[in-house]
Amino acid sequence: MLKNFTNHIENQLPFLKEARLLIAISGGLDSVVLTHLCHELKLDITLAHCNFNLRGAESDGDEAFVLELADNLDLEVFIEHFSTNEFAKDQKLSTQMAARDLRYNWFSELAESLHFDYIVTAHHADDNLETFLINLSRGTGLSGLTGIPEINEHIVRPLLPFSREALETYANTTNLKWREDSSNASDTYLRNKLRHHVIPVLKETNANLLQNFKTTLGHLKDTSDIVEESLRAVAKRAIIDIDEHKMVLDILPFKKANNPKAYLYEMFKDYGFTAWDDMVDLLEAQSGKQILSDKYRLVKDRAHLILTHRNTQEDEEHTEHTERSRSALKDTFIIHTLEHEIQTPAGTLSFDEAAAVVGHQSHVIFVDQSKLKFPLTLRQWEEGDVFHPLGMNGKKKLSKYFKDEKLSLIDKENVWLLISEENIVWVLNRRADERFKVTDKTSTIVKIEFN
The missing domain is CATH 3.50.40.10 (Phenylalanyl-trna Synthetase, Chain B, domain 3)
Known part of the structure; x- marks a missing residue:
């Protein structure tokens, strides 16, 4: 494992050898193995641990374990406590999503203020497969099927090529200790259900599952590149004006496309829209027709589509039919x-x-x-x-x-x-x-x- 990890860093991620790295560590198997591997390679690493205060004494035990590990390896460590349930309630998020937002926001703040070059996380091949299946089960486009990116701006995931089994084998052979999160044993979350009941059956059916999955991801990423190239060509013809307030697009390039719905999806998926059939109908609708997402609205205006941030009050007053009174809105x-x-x-x-x-x-x-x-x-x-x-x-x-x-x-x-x-x-x-x-x-x- 150490040899394979070393080769992977040398061949695919050589920039990590000269960088200041902030490792996100929970105390679990994955992040502990990542920490030891990076330490063996003498990379410039610092640890960052989040105590989400969700599991009482167990959360405090994870924190104590990370502090001890940092001390044994002579590493600097940062610890942050979060009121996760309160944040989730205030932001109307699930506990998992709240913890994710808190974690990555804090990591980014640390990296910026203390000049770390990269945040390093311990996602591995099994995590990638789980994410693929979650996205597949919820309905997703091509981008949701291309897996977790190994490099995403300032976040790097050097363990993605390695299976959880390989990590566990390395930990056992080198007598590493780690913490088990009791919530991982629960089937409350979809990810755990897939991990405990679905993926073991798939692996039993196909011993080369992860390798074949990696090959499939490669093909999907290649296809995604083709889609991006085609979308850029349509976008170049369609986008008339764009600034921080709005984006104005010519409808004609979409209408001329063989599959307008596919291009509309790729163009507007990141703005939270879901009514794709209605969006296709928008191409032929009368001026004033609009489609809303949580934060944006897309309005038909003559031969154009106009994307703007959503103003809730204006949305309520907006009609589908042209010139409306503004008296209820005016300041x-x-x-x-x-x-x-x-x-x-x-x-x-x-x-x-x-x-x-x-x-x-x-x-x-x-x-x-x-x-x-x-x-x-x-x-x-x-x-x-x-x-x-x-x-x-x-x-x-x-x-x-x-x-x-x-x-x-x-x-x-x-x-x-x-x-x-x-x-x-x-x-x-x-x-x-x-x-x-x-x-x-x-x-x-x-x-x-x-x-």
Whole structure:
């Protein structure tokens, strides 16, 4: 085992030899073997142990064991205690998921603050098979069947090629001691059921199960690379605009694909969507139709799909059919005087006197001060709003202006208005109103800027 592990590090993970490593250690067989192997190779390792306070005296015994092991090997060790049940309740997570989040968040904080290069975990081949079967039983795409990655950003799993049987053989032949977690004997968790009842039968049926499984993972990863390449080609044609607030995609590349559902799944699976048949229907739906996940929404807008973060209040008010009233959503902000700079719900609004109208920028307008009647109001637009676009004769409904400007549904939801009495002074960052423009008779010019 030591020879095979050494060869694996030399051939596949040589960067670990020059790195500072933080080993996640529970006190169980896997992490104890990993610690001893790394110690034998004289790698630069430090231990990190989580006490989740879930098993009373047994949890404290694990902690004492890890402290003793670190002392025997002359290694530095970090211990952290967690109120796992309380965290799980607050975050509405299962105990297992809560422990996982707490563990990896703490490891990442340690690695960042103390400049460890990698976090090293003791996942092995049997863990990989269990994860594969769990994902398979729950329904997953190709990415869920490619196994646990050996390297995932700053996390490395050097024991993945080795079976639990090989680890146990090494531990016994070198007289290592480890702790047994009593919860591993329970069939409460799916992973334990697979470990105790399913995988032993599979191994009995096929003595080369893990090796064949490794071969299968290799084929699946190769296929996954082909899928990624194809998806990148479609994404390159489909993505029109992307920033921290939204992603806008052209529908046509998906409609032209032989299997639109497959491409939609690969494109949006990481955003929590599950209604894939509905997503395919979205390609032919009318504008305004949307699909929701827990944190995101995907909206059909003419020939586009627009992905944004989900705003629960807006979702409740959103209809499937086009221009809706925003009155229930709007925030209003009253501006009493021409202060130099004002922080508003929409952004920063500033007022300054100007000697002349200079330049043309979307976030700046110049108005005749005498035409402003205070207090001014800043609010979101509502259905039925009308203004007089600068440079045009007559008035125009904002909804018609938005249509002419080809604003998306998402863009319209973020439109704010500056109002004097009942009149629109400015559709912020888009168009000023003709009635407030500077003329030859203007005595005082006000420059209004919005960011």
